[in-house]
Amino acid sequence: GQQVMQIPQYQHVQEGEDFTTYCNSSTTLSNIQWYKQRPGGHPVFLIQLVKSGEVKKQKRLTFQFGEAKKNSSLHITATQTTDVGTYFCAANDYKLSFGAGTTVTVRA
Amino acid sequence: EAEVAQSPRYKITEKSQAVAFWCDPISGHATLYWYRQILGQGPELLVQFQDESVVDDSQLPKDRFSAERLKGVDSTLKIQPAELGDSAMYLCASSLAVGQETQYFGPGTRLLVL
Numbered sequence: 001g002q003q004v005m006q007i008p009q010y011q012h013v014q015e016g017e018d019f020t021t022y023c024n025s026s027t028t029l030s031n032i033q034w035y036k037q038r039p040g041g042h043p044v045f046l047i048q049l050v051k052s053g054e055v056k057k058q059k060r061l062t063f064q065f066g067e068a069k070k071n072s073s074l075h076i077t078a079t080q081t082t083d084v085g086t087y088f089c090a091a092n093d094y095k096l097s098f099g100a101g102t103t104v105t106v107r108a
Numbered sequence: 109e110a111e112v113a114q115s116p117r118y119k120i121t122e123k124s125q126a127v128a129f130w131c132d133p134i135s136g137h138a139t140l141y142w143y144r145q146i147l148g149q150g151p152e153l154l155v156q157f158q159d160e161s162v163v164d165d166s167q168l169p170k171d172r173f174s175a176e177r178l179k180g181v182d183s184t185l186k187i188q189p190a191e192l193g194d195s196a197m198y199l200c201a202s203s204l205a206v207g208q209e210t211q212y213f214g215p216g217t218r219l220l221v222l
Binding site: 033099101 | 141148150153156210211213
């Protein structure tokens with residue numbers, strides 16, 4: 001399957017601050033999905049991006065798909081304690097290939 | 109809201125023993141997936157079913173792992189014999205069809221091999 005690399009591996013954020021996590025591929029992706037896994041929980045689907053340059057927003061979360069469809073990003077504004085968890089991107093070519101995730105912790 | 113069911117939630121076994129995990133997908137979901145997630149990593153697909161047929165088992169260690177979905181509904185993943193390196197979370201997921209937008213994950217079975 002297609003491989004995706006995520007950076008950073010860990011993100012320590014002060015509550016109220018913004019941060020961005022990135023997902024990169026060496027090949028063009030058909031589409032990409034993002035999942036969130038809370039500590040001790042299971043992955044939960046957040047969004048799918050399909051079109052080149054696509055931007056989708058979910059409240060404080062903004063997802064982007066690069067123009068070349070080789071990278072994606074997740075930007076969270078005004079981080080809250082409920083944002084704690086690991087965020088995975090996954091390349092979707094009829095099966096999902098997950099990145100290693102960005103684990104987010106929040107300082108209150 | 110419908111959920112994917114998995115059992116057991118936790119399993120401790122000794123190496124060389126056999127273990128089995130069960131998954132019941134969301135009703136009506138034709139596609140079922142088994143993933144293995146090692147601590148600190150993303151889920152890795154082991155096997156994918158479309159109804160009762162295997163679509164992809166390229167990452168399944170077939171010398172010790174087997175999976176079946178006999179009636180195209182629930183599924184069992186078996187490991188025999190278990191090895192220390194098999195300690196991981198085993199996640200089941202389902203979707204309406206292959207390539208469908210959303211995969212719904214179950215709570216997983218955490219396996220510890222001693």
